[in-house]
Amino acid sequence: MAYNIAAVTARKIFSSNSSKFAQSCYVITRGSSSDGPQEPKKELINHSRVRGIDILRNPKLNKGTAFTLKERQLMGIHGLVPPTVRSVEEQTIRVLTNFSKRSSDLDRFIYLMALQDRNEKLFYKVLCENVEEMMPIVYTPTVGQACQQYGVVFRRPRGLFISIKDKGHIYEILCNWPERNVKAIVVTDGERILGLGDLGAYGMGIPVGKLSLYTALGGIHPAKCLPILLDVGTNNEKLHEDPLYIGHCEPRVTGQEYDDFIDEFMQAVAKRYGYSCLVQFEDFGNHNAFRFLEKYRDVYCTFNDDIQGTAAVAAAGVFASLRITKTKLTDNKFLFQGAGEANIGIAELLTLAMIEEGATEQEARSKIWMVDSRGLITKGRPSGGISGHKKEFAKDYKHMDNLEEIVEDLKPSVLIGAAAIAGAFTEKVILSMAAHNERPVIFALSNPTSKAECSAEEAYTLTEGRCVFASGSPFPACTVNGKTFYPGQGNNAYIFPGVALGVITCGVRHIEDKIFLHAAQCLSKLVTDENLAEGRLYPPLNQIQEVSLKIATELAEFVYRTGAASAYPEPKDKEAYIRSFLYDTNYEQFVPDTWEWPETK
Numbered sequence: 001m002a003y004n005i006a007a008v009t010a011r012k013i014f015s016s017n018s019s020k021f022a023q024s025c026y027v028i029t030r031g032s033s034s035d036g037p038q039e040p041k042k043e044l045i046n047h048s049r050v051r052g053i054d055i056l057r058n059p060k061l062n063k064g065t066a067f068t069l070k071e072r073q074l075m076g077i078h079g080l081v082p083p084t085v086r087s088v089e090e091q092t093i094r095v096l097t098n099f100s101k102r103s104s105d106l107d108r109f110i111y112l113m114a115l116q117d118r119n120e121k122l123f124y125k126v127l128c129e130n131v132e133e134m135m136p137i138v139y140t141p142t143v144g145q146a147c148q149q150y151g152v153v154f155r156r157p158r159g160l161f162i163s164i165k166d167k168g169h170i171y172e173i174l175c176n177w178p179e180r181n182v183k184a185i186v187v188t189d190g191e192r193i194l195g196l197g198d199l200g201a202y203g204m205g206i207p208v209g210k211l212s213l214y215t216a217l218g219g220i221h222p223a224k225c226l227p228i229l230l231d232v233g234t235n236n237e238k239l240h241e242d243p244l245y246i247g248h249c250e251p252r253v254t255g256q257e258y259d260d261f262i263d264e265f266m267q268a269v270a271k272r273y274g275y276s277c278l279v280q281f282e283d284f285g286n287h288n289a290f291r292f293l294e295k296y297r298d299v300y301c302t303f304n305d306d307i308q309g310t311a312a313v314a315a316a317g318v319f320a321s322l323r324i325t326k327t328k329l330t331d332n333k334f335l336f337q338g339a340g341e342a343n344i345g346i347a348e349l350l351t352l353a354m355i356e357e358g359a360t361e362q363e364a365r366s367k368i369w370m371v372d373s374r375g376l377i378t379k380g381r382p383s384g385g386i387s388g389h390k391k392e393f394a395k396d397y398k399h400m401d402n403l404e405e406i407v408e409d410l411k412p413s414v415l416i417g418a419a420a421i422a423g424a425f426t427e428k429v430i431l432s433m434a435a436h437n438e439r440p441v442i443f444a445l446s447n448p449t450s451k452a453e454c455s456a457e458e459a460y461t462l463t464e465g466r467c468v469f470a471s472g473s474p475f476p477a478c479t480v481n482g483k484t485f486y487p488g489q490g491n492n493a494y495i496f497p498g499v500a501l502g503v504i505t506c507g508v509r510h511i512e513d514k515i516f517l518h519a520a521q522c523l524s525k526l527v528t529d530e531n532l533a534e535g536r537l538y539p540p541l542n543q544i545q546e547v548s549l550k551i552a553t554e555l556a557e558f559v560y561r562t563g564a565a566s567a568y569p570e571p572k573d574k575e576a577y578i579r580s581f582l583y584d585t586n587y588e589q590f591v592p593d594t595w596e597w598p599e600t601k
């Protein structure tokens with residue numbers, strides 16, 4: 001392995017008797033792939049003058065008790081940590097012991113955030129090795145609870161808070177962020193946090209959680225990731241009365257002032273980090289999410305995770321379900337409960353997929369039926385409210401507004417819910433799906449768990465184990481008639497880390513919908529027949545890092561083939577090229593193994 005050696009000053013330790021190493025201790029970093037475009041020297045540190053107690057206080061450098069004796073002496077931290085040198089494996093045991101001793105998931109969240117604040121490598125190592133147990137804590141569903149109680153949970157700030165009062169100065173605020181080489185931003189204005197509604201500045205938990213998965217699942221270096229909360233106020237009255245609220249206690253700014261603020265934000269990002277910096281929009285209100293996607297997608301490198309990421313993961317689940325139902329996409333009748341970001345995104349992507357399968361656009365759209373808060377979306381329905389994307393799916397049909405009645409009447413083969421109406425898939429709805437389909441496909445996608453349309457157990461039990469089920473938040477395995485089912489988690493976490501990895505490494509400037517279709521097709525192909533036999537529509541969570549890499553590699557092939565990549569020369573071995581970017585959760589070595597104390601006379 002090639003080593004790049006960067007000097008870290010350790011002046012105090014070495015004085016008169018120093019040899020050629022006298023002024024320095026070292027960080028050893030792995031060399032990057034020789035194939036393809038080169039990154040600036042990998043993991044070269046920018047903290048070259050940090051030493052002593054400041055090393056322990058810096059989560060990017062801190063190894064706690066894992067610092068070796070030589071490192072402790074050279075870096076001026078000898079005596080500042082207990083004498084025993086612990087291996088990372090021993091540290092991991094300590095973390096897992098603490099983690100399991102906490103009495104609630106929220107306490108586990110607080111514990112893991114504190115670990116991230118003091119020892120970043122250890123945090124990611126433990127998270128990467130325990131995705132199944134820890135993803136539900138740093139991410140959905142517990143992150144939702146943490147956002148609701150952010151005022152209490154808050155310890156240290158993480159991410160960048162930009163408020164409407166900072167209008168005119170957003171670029172300067174971005175310059176306060178200490179990392180210069182940011183490649184990915186996840187931004188929210190907190191208006192629609194998961195299915196929990198307007199949580200204002202408390203929504204910061206979401207960009208932080210999403211980006212921790214960029215690293216843990218996508219291998220993107222944490223220094224390249226920037227979580228941002230845009231605080232334009234909140235319309236949540238409860239937060240106005242919350243003495244611990246961390247944002248502006250004013251109603252949301254809307255209209256031109258809001259639009260100008262978001263425009264300025266996008267321009268400032270491009271100025272600070274370049275037009276190739278990826279901006280993932282997350283948990284914006286419905287109306288704004290669609291508008292901004294249209295407005296910015298051809299100008300910046302951006303996507304909306306709730307529309308496009310969710311669409312891809314749901315479409316992948318549908319593709320996998322076809323192997324169970326032994327049907328083609330166009331053989332199915334899809335009913336969507338809800339016509340917001342997620343469901344419109346899924347409907348549009350399935351339309352694209354059906355067109356790829358040979359259907360006309362009209363045929364494809366005719367297979368898709370939607371229900372919103374005013375009932376079945378039909379042309380000229382008396383209750384109105386059919387604007388924008390919904391129009392494309394409006395049918396010439398009688399008006400009905402009750403989901404039970406609609407399911408009974410339409411007899412869909414696939415039912416997808418994403419309107420954050422807990423329990424919307426009633427017993428009657430599920431029984432009706434079971435009565436009309438040999439293998440009913442039921443996706444309860446709303447997040448967090450408390451908002452799910454039905455539980456996995458309800459779906460499997462009421463359909464006597466015949467349903468093909470996925471949910472947005474995790475549900476435990478359940479046994480029906482002696483058979484155990486492992487419900488698939490149709491969460492965009494299967495998609496956005498891999499897409500981001502592909503986009504960043506290949507220098508994709510604009511993210512077209514076909515990227516998400518490819519990601520969905522790739523994901524569904526990774527589901528084995530054994531997975532399907534167990535009820536899994538997605539690969540198990542403990543494989544999700546490999547899944548992200550495969551998605552990124554697949555996208556790399558696609559974007560180089562179509563000319564959408566800008567990182568040149570084109571790498572021959574795309575997977576090896578992408579692997580060479582991956583964040584290494586192993587500790588950096590600050591002193592080479594071969595280093596010896598200089599001989600004294």
Ligand SMILES: O=C([O-])CC(=O)C(=O)O
Nearest residue numbers: 140194195306447491492
């Ligand atoms: O964060 C999640 O779990 C999925 C998502 O984007 C949402 O529900 O808004």
Ligand SMILES: [Mg+2]
Nearest residue numbers: 194282283306
């Ligand atoms: Mg979201």
